[in-house]
Amino acid sequence: MNQGNHNIGCTVTECRHHAKTMNNCTLTHIEVVKHKSEATCPECTDCGSFEKEK
Incomplete structure (x- = not known):
């Protein structure tokens, strides 16, 4: 899993790019x-x- 980008906050856990x-x-x-x-x-x-997360 990729590490999260601390410069881009996100709470959308349904997204493919969420950490x-x-x-x-x-x-x-x-x-x-x-x-x-x-x-x-x-x-x-x-x-x-x-x-959308697959």
Whole structure:
């Protein structure tokens, strides 16, 4: 298992990139995406790097 990236916190345990033993992402880079042309609140954004755990 990859070690978690301490610079990217994550509590989405259903994600393929979750570190499992700690609440971190194993990726070195993530893409944050928005749902509208202008993001005005946290709910307008998501982690575009999410992949469902198999």
